[in-house]
Amino acid sequence: TSGINTGDQDISGIVTNATAISNNNAAIVANDADIIDLQNEQTTQNDAIALNTAKTGITTAQADIIANTSGINTGDQDISGIVTNASDIDALELEQTTQNDAIALNTAKTGITPAQAAIVANTSGVNTGDQDISGIATNAANISDNDTDIANLQSEQTTQNDAIALNTAKTGITPAQAAIV
Numbered sequence: 287t288s289g290i291n292t293g294d295q296d297i298s299g300i301v302t303n304a305t306a307i308s309n310n311n312a313a314i315v316a317n318d319a320d321i322i323d324l325q326n327e328q329t330t331q332n333d334a335i336a337l338n339t340a341k342t343g344i345t346t347a348q349a350d351i352i353a354n355t356s357g358i359n360t361g362d363q364d365i366s367g368i369v370t371n372a373s374d375i376d377a378l379e380l381e382q383t384t385q386n387d388a389i390a391l392n393t394a395k396t397g398i399t400p401a402q403a404a405i406v407a408n409t410s411g412v413n414t415g416d417q418d419i420s421g422i423a424t425n426a427a428n429i430s431d432n433d434t435d436i437a438n439l440q441s442e443q444t445t446q447n448d449a450i451a452l453n454t455a456k457t458g459i460t461p462a463q464a465a466i467v
Contacts, residue, residue, distance in 0.1 A: 299405060300417050306402040307421040313399070314428045317392065321435045324385060328442050334378060335449040378450055386443060392436050398425075 344352070398406070 297417065299409060302405055304418070306399070306405055307419075307425065310398060310402060310425055311421065311428075314425065314432070317432055318428075320388065320392065321432065321439070324388060324439055325435075327381070327385065328439065328446075331378060331381060331446055332442075334374070335446055338374060338378075339449055339452065375450060378446075382443065382446060382450065385439075389436060389439055389443065392432070393440075
């Protein structure tokens with residue numbers, strides 16, 4: 287800049303910039319809410335995965351029934367609950383896909399909207415010294431925090447995918463349990 291304020295600069299875009307910054311803050315708050323929802327869902331899934339990981343392929347009640355059998359299959363044992371485990375894993379995998387899509391959308395964000403990018407591209411480049419752009423630093427910090435949260439969620443997704451893969455590979459009952467039945 288020339289260092290001289292001639293007083294004839296067009297600063298009408300400042301209001302638009304302030305509005306855009308306010309909208310960006312609202313978008314960041316919404317993003318933060320989405321991340322909190324994802325983190326809560328992650329906690330729910332972690333609990334479900336922990337429960338599934340601890341399963342032996344059959345419920346405790348089914349294990350008791352097997353333990354109390356004579357070793358002779360009379361055809362009257364009820365092991366219908368084994369199918370439930372497979373449907374639980376399918377539900378977790380579907381939820382993982384949904385979360386992966388949401389994380390991918392958040393990762394692709396640039397931090398400003400296309401309308402804000404157009405405003406920046408159309409500015410004159412002349413600083414008259416009276417624009418209040420203090421909110422930009424806060425936005426940058428919030429965006430950085432969001433990127434960190436997203437990276438943490440993606441790492442957690444990998445952990446959960448591995449746990450689901452382990453659960454998917456389970457056959458339902460151990461060879462020893464199969465011999466009893």
